[in-house]
Amino acid sequence: MIRSIILSSDRRRFLFGTLSAVALAFAASAVSAQTTLLNVSYDPTRELYQAFNAAFVKDWQQKTGQKLTIQQSHGGAGSQARAVIDGLEADVVTLALAYDIDAIAERGLLSCDWQARLPNNSSPYTSTIVFLVRKGNPKGIKDWNDLVKPGIKIITPNPKTSGGARWNYLAAWGYALKQPGGDETKARDFVTQIYRNVPVLDSGARGSTTTFVQRGIGDVFLSWENEAFLAINELGKDKFEIVVPSLSILAEPPVTVVDKVADKKGTRAVAEAYLKYWYTPEAQEIAARNYYRPRLAEVQARHAEQFPTVKLFTIDEVFGGWAKAQPTHFAEGGVFDQIYKPAR
Amino acid sequence: MLVEAQTSDMLLPIPVAAARPQAALAPREESPAVRLALTAVALAFLGLFIVLPLVVVFSEALQKGAAFYFSAFAEPAATAAIRLTLLTAAIAVPVNLVFGVTAAWAITKFEFRGKSFLITLIDLPFSVSPVISGLVFVLLFGLQGWLGPWLAENDIKIVFAVPGIVLATIFVTFPFVARELIPLMQEQGTAEEEAAIVLGASGWQTFWRVTLPNIKWGLLYGVLLCNARAMGEFGAVSVVSGHIRGLTNTMPLHIEILYNEYNFAAAFAVASLLALLALVTLVAKSLLELRLDRRKP
Numbered sequence: 001m002i003r004s005i006i007l008s009s010d011r012r013r014f015l016f017g018t019l020s021a022v023a024l025a026f027a028a029s030a031v032s033a034q035t036t037l038l039n040v041s042y043d044p045t046r047e048l049y050q051a052f053n054a055a056f057v058k059d060w061q062q063k064t065g066q067k068l069t070i071q072q073s074h075g076g077a078g079s080q081a082r083a084v085i086d087g088l089e090a091d092v093v094t095l096a097l098a099y100d101i102d103a104i105a106e107r108g109l110l111s112c113d114w115q116a117r118l119p120n121n122s123s124p125y126t127s128t129i130v131f132l133v134r135k136g137n138p139k140g141i142k143d144w145n146d147l148v149k150p151g152i153k154i155i156t157p158n159p160k161t162s163g164g165a166r167w168n169y170l171a172a173w174g175y176a177l178k179q180p181g182g183d184e185t186k187a188r189d190f191v192t193q194i195y196r197n198v199p200v201l202d203s204g205a206r207g208s209t210t211t212f213v214q215r216g217i218g219d220v221f222l223s224w225e226n227e228a229f230l231a232i233n234e235l236g237k238d239k240f241e242i243v244v245p246s247l248s249i250l251a252e253p254p255v256t257v258v259d260k261v262a263d264k265k266g267t268r269a270v271a272e273a274y275l276k277y278w279y280t281p282e283a284q285e286i287a288a289r290n291y292y293r294p295r296l297a298e299v300q301a302r303h304a305e306q307f308p309t310v311k312l313f314t315i316d317e318v319f320g321g322w323a324k325a326q327p328t329h330f331a332e333g334g335v336f337d338q339i340y341k342p343a344r
Numbered sequence: 345m346l347v348e349a350q351t352s353d354m355l356l357p358i359p360v361a362a363a364r365p366q367a368a369l370a371p372r373e374e375s376p377a378v379r380l381a382l383t384a385v386a387l388a389f390l391g392l393f394i395v396l397p398l399v400v401v402f403s404e405a406l407q408k409g410a411a412f413y414f415s416a417f418a419e420p421a422a423t424a425a426i427r428l429t430l431l432t433a434a435i436a437v438p439v440n441l442v443f444g445v446t447a448a449w450a451i452t453k454f455e456f457r458g459k460s461f462l463i464t465l466i467d468l469p470f471s472v473s474p475v476i477s478g479l480v481f482v483l484l485f486g487l488q489g490w491l492g493p494w495l496a497e498n499d500i501k502i503v504f505a506v507p508g509i510v511l512a513t514i515f516v517t518f519p520f521v522a523r524e525l526i527p528l529m530q531e532q533g534t535a536e537e538e539a540a541i542v543l544g545a546s547g548w549q550t551f552w553r554v555t556l557p558n559i560k561w562g563l564l565y566g567v568l569l570c571n572a573r574a575m576g577e578f579g580a581v582s583v584v585s586g587h588i589r590g591l592t593n594t595m596p597l598h599i600e601i602l603y604n605e606y607n608f609a610a611a612f613a614v615a616s617l618l619a620l621l622a623l624v625t626l627v628a629k630s631l632l633e634l635r636l637d638r639r640k641p
Contacts, residue, residue, distance in 0.1 A: 043604070047605075071590065073587045073589070085487065085488060086488055086492075087485075087492060088503075089501070107488070206604045210604070234606040
């Protein structure tokens with residue numbers, strides 16, 4: 001009943017405005033691809049990379065005269081890797097564990113031998129798993145075997161989604177394995193008991209920190225050493241203390257260039273320089289100041305007081321590397337799925 | 345104490361009512377105790393779930409003083425987030441305005457097959473979780489998705505960039521305008537339009553002179569709600585954003601980041617800005633409702 005609708009000049013102008021706004025949005029995302037690097041990282045490295053990026057930008061400008069912008073994206077390591085696979089154009093990834101980068105390599109975005117490209121398994125800084133407890137350690141938690149006592153509430157994130165949580169899990173497993181008379185069955189029992197004491201599994205390390213620190217849930221928080229230091233310094237030295245267990249795992253968060261993206265954007269040279277900068281004394285000092293254990297002996301010596309000596313085992317020696325540990329323990333239907341039953 | 349004072353105020357009309365003949369009022373009258381209890385429950389509920397959180401947001405935001413409060417907005421990442429939120433709303437709201445009006449117009453003024461299916465489709469974004477809405481775009485435009493490889497070849501970025509955020513927001517806010525207009529236009533019927541056509545008006549004239557004036561307040565109301573959601577959307581946008589600081593973070597995402605960085609005062613400062621938007625929307629909404637009521641005979 002109503003004949004054709006003809007656009008008036010008003011409407012046309014309005015439509016044009018909308019279209020040009022959309023075009024502008026597209027253009028804006030294209031322009032930003034000049035001399036910028038995108039570093040896709042995991043949750044607890046926010047403060048670390050803020051400091052590191054500032055230092056590298058300065059260093060790079062001194063050396064080349066080029067002004068550089070480094071963009072950061074943070075989130076759970078697993079979901080960050082997923083985003084890169086789905087097309088988040090990261091020039092470099094700096095994730096919580098090698099398996100997440102392996103997953104990106106599997107899709108052909110970077111070379112499979114990436115871990116050999118930089119010294120120290122491409123992990124310029126390390127960390128370990130420690131316990132954060134409430135001030136005065138009211139439950140008297142000293143070591144891993146105190147965690148399985150009845151009535152202890154443990155906070156740790158979900159190993160399916162959080163890199164840090166996988167390190168927690170493997171550290172507990174390795175501890176049980178290395179006790180006198182320890183074997184796979186005993187380790188499995190031990191880890192089962194630990195997860196029986198976990199009232200809530202957050203999806204990421206930062207979420208768990210908030211649960212323990214802000215919401216006040218739990219007696220002990222299994223945490224990255226760096227995250228534990230940060231929580232204490234940000235939120236109250238008078239409220240928490242760190243307990244270092246007798247044995248823990250050497251957590252190696254690796255870094256690498258995403259070949260496909262860097263080549264496409266023409267940023268390979270600066271991306272590689274960015275990661276190599278980690279191995280300089282200045283950058284190692286930044287790592288130490290942000291509570292990550294440095295690799296360089298001279299910087300280590302300077303911060304010996306901050307990082308107590310812990311007996312550390314590596315994932316390679318106990319579990320045969322991530323390529324083995326991941327499918328055995330954390331895959332769908334793996335050991336974790338078999339032993340974990342949500343708290344009633 | 346405050347609650348009590350308010351309730352007794354509200355009960356003032358009771359003596360007047362009680363003076364009237366009992367028989368006429370009996371079916372409508374509850375005992376004063378029940379009325380008092382109901383009012384108290386309603387007010388307590390309102391206070392606990394609406395007023396208290398609002399107070400918390402503003403008091404947390406201002407806990408480090410006004411200077412810190414305003415410096416939270418001056419930070420480049422915050423200004424970028426505010427700008428992106430405004431840009432997203434500036435695109436999503438007009439697009440949905442045009443879509444909502446045309447869809448409501450087609451649905452209420454014409455008869456055609458598949459009409460109820462179209463209405464169901466319009467409602468889809470309401471019934472689907474925002475996370476799914478976001479994932480759909482990743483599955484479509486992501487590197488592993490259907491169109492991803494082609495987009496990558498042609499260097500067009502959709503997900504993890506501004507276009508993806510805009511698309512996800514348009515999707516999520518898509519039903520607001522249409523949903524607001526359809527009942528209104530159904531109620532009004534087609535008589536006035538038919539009269540206009542008979543008198544020789546063109547389709548465009550009919551729309552502009554007859555239909556639009558009839559629906560303008562309802563339309564504004566829909567736009568307001570659409571805008572509020574466009575600025576506040578978290579889930580869908582979070583999935584497609586990529587969380588690049590200063591580039592693809594909207595205000596809600598920026599708030600989460602600040603909170604996770606132990607920067608509580610700044611997080612609540614930005615949150616208070618969003619809360620302010622909600623308050624402005626509420627006031628505007630009440631004013632509009634007043635207008636709408638007054639227009640009715």
